[in-house]
Amino acid sequence: MAKIIVVTSGKGGVGKTTTSAAFATGLALRGIPTVVIDFDVGLRNLDLVMGCERRVVYDLVNVINGEGNLNQALIKDRRVDSLYILPASQTRDKDALTLKGVAKVLEVLKKRFEYIICDSPAGIEHGAIMAMYFADAALIITNPEVSSVRDSDRIVGMLAAKTRRAINNLEPVKEHLLLTRYDTKRVEKGDMLSAIDVTDILAIPMLGIIPESQSVLHASNSGTPITLDRESDAGQAYLDVVARFLGETPPKREKKSLFTRLFGK
Amino acid sequence: MNLLSYFQNQNSQTHNTAAVAKERLQIIVAHARRQRDPSTLDCILPHLQQELLEVVRKYIMVDDDDIKINLERDGDYEILELNITLPEQELAKNEK
Ligand SMILES: Nc1ncnc2c1ncn2[C@@H]1O[C@H](COP(=O)(O)OP(=O)(O)O)[C@@H](O)[C@H]1O
Ligand SMILES: [Mg+2]
Numbered sequence: 001m002a003k004i005i006v007v008t009s010g011k012g013g014v015g016k017t018t019t020s021a022a023f024a025t026g027l028a029l030r031g032i033p034t035v036v037i038d039f040d041v042g043l044r045n046l047d048l049v050m051g052c053e054r055r056v057v058y059d060l061v062n063v064i065n066g067e068g069n070l071n072q073a074l075i076k077d078r079r080v081d082s083l084y085i086l087p088a089s090q091t092r093d094k095d096a097l098t099l100k101g102v103a104k105v106l107e108v109l110k111k112r113f114e115y116i117i118c119d120s121p122a123g124i125e126h127g128a129i130m131a132m133y134f135a136d137a138a139l140i141i142t143n144p145e146v147s148s149v150r151d152s153d154r155i156v157g158m159l160a161a162k163t164r165r166a167i168n169n170l171e172p173v174k175e176h177l178l179l180t181r182y183d184t185k186r187v188e189k190g191d192m193l194s195a196i197d198v199t200d201i202l203a204i205p206m207l208g209i210i211p212e213s214q215s216v217l218h219a220s221n222s223g224t225p226i227t228l229d230r231e232s233d234a235g236q237a238y239l240d241v242v243a244r245f246l247g248e249t250p251p252k253r254e255k256k257s258l259f260t261r262l263f264g265k
Numbered sequence: 266m267n268l269l270s271y272f273q274n275q276n277s278q279t280h281n282t283a284a285v286a287k288e289r290l291q292i293i294v295a296h297a298r299r300q301r302d303p304s305t306l307d308c309i310l311p312h313l314q315q316e317l318l319e320v321v322r323k324y325i326m327v328d329d330d331d332i333k334i335n336l337e338r339d340g341d342y343e344i345l346e347l348n349i350t351l352p353e354q355e356l357a358k359n360e361k
Contacts, residue, residue: 190281191282192283194283
């Protein structure tokens with residue numbers, strides 16, 4: 001059964017698109033058929049981060065409106081076999097996405113892919129709801145910083161109220177906390193909330209910690225998902241996140257004690 | 266204030282602001298979660314306040330912020346405090 005995963009946060013600029021690209025690529029690297037959808041209508045960026053911006057022909061809204069078919073809109077990644085991208089539209093009409101339209105597209109994608117990753121726009125409005133509505137699981141992207149943590153809590157509230165699973169009284173959307181742009185040095189100095197602080201506050205199971213890293217900027221500069229850069233700390237951390245998501249215990253790296261405390265492994 | 270305590274004070278303003286952030290977030294998130302939880306008084310309070318306002322206004326003209334509801338917790342107890350500030354001329358009328 002295909003799984004729909006929303007990558008969401010409330011706050012902008014925390015790493016949703018970076019994570020969507022890295023996570024989808026990490027799954028596909030294992031040979032799992034994966035598609036990543038950009039829900040950020042009007043502010044499409046996933047194509048750039050994935051390095052396929054010049055291959056966009058049709059987009060999500062075109063497909064919903066019947067202006068192009070899904071096969072024409074899906075972009076097959078040139079580096080990883082089982083990876084596809086469905087770009088967002090550049091239309092200014094934020095209401096171009098409808099639940100009915102999104103449902104129709106997802107139904108077809110579910111037959112073809114095992115994982116459907118939805119890159120949510122920022123905010124708690126229509127676009128964010130469209131991205132999370134059909135989700136089975138959520139990656140809640142949080143930076144160790146006050147406004148991001150509070151916005152993540154707002155998103156938790158929305159996942160529990162505004163999604164298909166919530167509205168139909170089904171098993172709730174499975175929540176995973178992903179702490180990104182983490183700077184251990186600043187945490188040690190007491191300048192930045194620690195991973196333990198954030199889990200204490202939000203009480204959501206922690207899926208992983210992604211360090212603040214230069215390599216992320218280089219990767220997006222060149223249109224390479226960070227999980228393809230095996231040398232980078234952030235790339236490694238995302239690969240661990242994928243492993244943990246799939247129920248594996250990733251090989252222990254440095255900073256053992258923190259991870260042991262958080263993940264109990 | 267001696268020089269040493271001056272530097273200590275300086276330090277405490279920038280030092281461990283993360284601990285302050287954590288404390289503030291714990292309070293605000295706990296409050297937000299109670300407001301979302303339909304089984305808590307926090308959740309019904311805004312509606313209660315609105316309806317009370319409508320009832321009172323049938324008899325006395327009061328402003329939106331003349332009715333204050335406050336919920337306090339004291340161990341196992343929850344104390345609901347209701348304050349209605351009556352406009353001055355209404356009081357004067359009643360005294361006659
Ligand atoms: N772990 C990280 N280290 C350094 N920079 C990061 C990291 N994650 C994201 N960024 C940068 O932060 C910015 C916002 O990231 P993005 O993924 O576009 O956020 P969002 O989709 O949530 O708005 C980008 O410039 C990105 O390169
Ligand atoms: Mg984005």
